[in-house]
Amino acid sequence: MVKKEQLYEGKAKKVFATEDPNYVIVSYKDDATAFDGTKRGTIMGKGSVNNRMSNFLMKKLAEAGVPTHFVEELSDRETLVKKVEIVPLEVIIRNVAAGSFTKRLGVPEGTVLKIPTIEFSYKNDEYHDPLINHYHALALGLATQEEIDTITKYAFQVNDILSQYLLGFNIRLIDFKLEFGRLHDGGSHGVFVAGVCVDHIPLCFFRHQSYTRSMSV
Secondary structure, three states, X not given: OOOOXXXXXXXXXXXXXXXXXXXXXXXXXXXXXXXXXXXXXXXXOHHHHHHHHHHHHHHHHHHOOOOEOEEEEOXXXXXXXXXXXXXXXXXXXXXXXXXXXXXXXXXXXXXXXXXXXXXXXXXXXXXXXXXXXXXXXXXXXXXXXXXXXXXXXXXXXXXHHHHHHHHOOOEEEOEEEEEEEEEOOOOOOOEEXXXXXXXXXOEXXXXXXXXXXXXOO
């Protein structure tokens, strides 16, 4: 597959056209950002790690029957994917209270939630990705009810798959973000998982009934 003109550049990746309009090439960058891009840095090799880790997770999901946009890993930092229209929602699944959840609701950090919970935020850097509910998403035309139902189903399914996999290494999944996309050709499969945000997967490593974790969302 031949890489052609650049279509998009975000905080963590660039997207390039190919000779086939149904596929694009994603190239992961070494850039590291925080606070909606106001703080920036470079971590050598980060793009390669993100590429490999994302593809590994996508393959795990596909094996379990969750549709994704992954097609083929092309190099250390480049992957061929199906061209999708990104649904402008960040989908956050939480298993343990941490990060902004504790600040908003006053729940002690580390509290194991009675059931996993789902949150939506509007993907908009200008407004700092505000938290919304599914009625907001419908009212603003960000997604249809069918898409929200499908996204919710797949999000919890992804949580089950990743949680069970990580528990095999004595690791608890705290929370994580997902992105979903619509097929560019309007295919009948609806929405696909188009990204597991590997920069934002806090993990709890069990050691003598204590835990350490990475930064939460």
